[in-house]
Amino acid sequence: MLFNSQLFLLVFLPMVLAAFYGCARLPEPAGRTARQLVLVIGSLVFYAAWNWLFVPVLVLLALATWWIGRRYADTGRAIWPIAGIVLNLAILGVFKYANFIAANVESLVGASHRAWSIVLPLGISFFVFQKISYLVDLKRGGHDYARQHRYRLLDFSEFVTFFPALVAGPLVRHNEIIPQFEKPVLTARTAENLSRGAVLFLIGLTKKAGIADTIAQICDPLFAKAAAGTVLNGAEAWAASIAYSMQIFFDFSGYSDMAIGLALMFGLTLPVNFNAPYRSTSLRDFWRRWHITLSRFLRDYLYIPLGGNRSGLARQCVNLGLTMLLGGLWHGAAWTFVAWGGLHGFGLAVNHLWTRAGLRMPSWLGWIVTMLFVIVGWVVFRSPNFTTAWHVLGSMAGLHGIGGLHLRNAIVLWIAVAVALVGPSSQKAALSMLRPSPWLAVPAGAAFIFLLFLTGGRVPNEFIYFQF
Incomplete structure (x- = not known):
């Protein structure tokens, strides 16, 4: 269900x-x-x-x-x-x-x-x-x-x-x-908990049914072509990688919003799981914002018991690598997941070395470097095997021409990117910023009815993290 x-x-x-x-x-x-x-x-x-x-x-x-x-x-x-x-x-x-x-x-x-x-x-x-x-x-x-x-x-x-x-x-x-x-x-807070929880659930449902499932129609065929051996051009490869980056974010953060909203409707508070991760200016910042409850689990039950940062910089880098390798394996029984975890472990180690050396870069440049790293990692994560990942990454590097992209797909991706990068986080909007008002019920109800028809008009996609 x-x-x-x-x-x-x-x-x-x-x-x-x-x-x-x-x-x-x-x-x-x-x-x-x-x-x-x-x-x-x-x-x-x-x-x-x-x-x-x-x-x-x-x-x-x-x-x-x-x-x-x-x-x-x-x-x-x-x-x-x-x-x-x-x-x-x-x-x-x-x-x-x-x-x-x-x-x-x-x-x-x-x-x-x-x-x-x-x-x-x-x-x-x-x-x-x-x-x-x-x-x-x-x-x-x-x-x-x-x-x-x-x-x-x-x-x-x-x-x-x-x-x-x-x-x-x-x-x-x-x-x-x-x-x-x-x-x-x-x-005295029961009615407010029900309404705020319902709004947060609605935001999550919009992310999943309105955005993630729509982007899947761009992402899935492109990765399927690459897996079948068809060479993607540069535009298609970048569309596939950005589409999956947006799909997994809106899919999983949407699920988390729905879970937190549902819990609040029953009077229970669950911890926040996402905090605008695609606005991160470093890889350390990204993991403070992405799947927050898994990050703290890996920190408290793997990284710290391994020694954390208590035994020198070299040992800290090794501990980061081991933690993220196991975190990658937790996502699935495949070497692509292990490689994705190892890639992030290496990136976090480099991030720590960079900081320890007292080096800095402008925030805008840090954001670009972080996002490029994360997007490349998602290609490995999404691909069924290393051959597919290599084909997509090669096309992203321009090895198979630039090509073009359907205008509709480009518009959908730009909208998704804008939503991910602009405005308050879901939890801040639903749990802090919005003030209870009967007038909010009208647009919220209309949006809910629209999403009901949308989910009824197509087979609902399972959440990506269900496979893990």
């Missing part, structure tokens, strides 16, 4: 909201239990709508992680969170990387791997990382911390299954959201 589908917008969401706020009128603590059950059951239905066979993996891993956390709180034995981390990594490894590892091992010995029939559960990378962060926090905090965060099963279940963030984030930490479950739902 997609956020941008009519089934979700017209049936699932209204029913869950109605049931949730109906339960909110019950006396406490029965009201809290009832509304939490609504969200847990609704989230499992949402997940089962993709494939009910995925549900046992999600439920059993959640129960095992919760039980392990309780055992550590009871006994104080560090083996429990370590075992839980190993379990979660093993599940991720089997489902996501087993075929990749086997194929590479067999290739080294000259054999051909016949892929095993392993179905990748939707969003497994996100909900496994979420549980790992919880277990690592317990281990770091020690026995006393574990006892203080000894959650009820229903609290933990809502944390790990909450449907807005279940499939593609943001990556929410347990201590960011579970304390919010205790807060009353019906307050």
Whole structure:
């Protein structure tokens, strides 16, 4: 079930909201239990709508992680969170990387791997990382911390299954959201939360259905031509690379806006995941603005444990490279993702060396260099193999002529670039700048109806990050 589908917008969401706020009128603590059950059951239905066979993996891993956390709180034995981390990594490894590892091992010995029939559960990378962060926090905090965060099963279940963030984030930490479950739902801010959440959701839906899916009609055929061996001219290659840069931004930031907006409609606050990343003037700045919750996960649970910047500049550069290589592999079981992560690790290391040397460049030049680097990286990320990436990059370098681009496609790309570079971020616009007003309901309602017809008139595209 997609956020941008009519089934979700017209049936699932209204029913869950109605049931949730109906339960909110019950006396406490029965009201809290009832509304939490609504969200847990609704989230499992949402997940089962993709494939009910995925549900046992999600439920059993959640129960095992919760039980392990309780055992550590009871006994104080560090083996429990370590075992839980190993379990979660093993599940991720089997489902996501087993075929990749086997194929590479067999290739080294000259054999051909016949892929095993392993179905990748939707969003497994996100909900496994979420549980790992919880277990690592317990281990770091020690026995006393574990006892203080000894959650009820229903609290933990809502944390790990909450449907807005279940499939593609943001990556929410347990201590960011579970304390919010205790807060009353019906307050003086309830109406404002519903309206602001709905506006942010609408902005995200516009990004996805109105912009990302439209740009996909430019991007996908061009990359398909390159993958089939057809040589792109320079204009086509640049259109493909810029189109994908815009598509993945509007697709994933749109999803994040919708997730944060949905959570707010249920009275819960999720962390911001994007902050105008294409306005960055350095690669470090880019990773402070792009997929913010993944960036901080990689920083706190990989980069810092590896040593961070505590052991000298050379070791810091190595730690950056290793962190980003693993971050690339997290995105998918393919060498193109690893190469993309390695490319960004190298770029971040160079960025640190440049800063340490006291060198500076004008902001406008920093923006150009950063964007060129990011766009080239997206070509590697998007390509199904290195041959395709090389063909596209070669055409971008002018090896196959300049050529031309259809006027409509050029206009669409310029509009997307302008939206990405100008104006406030989605969260700032919806959560801070806009003031509640009945007059906003008219254009918002009209936009929603238009997007309903738009999504109904074509097969809704899955979000790009669902494949990760």
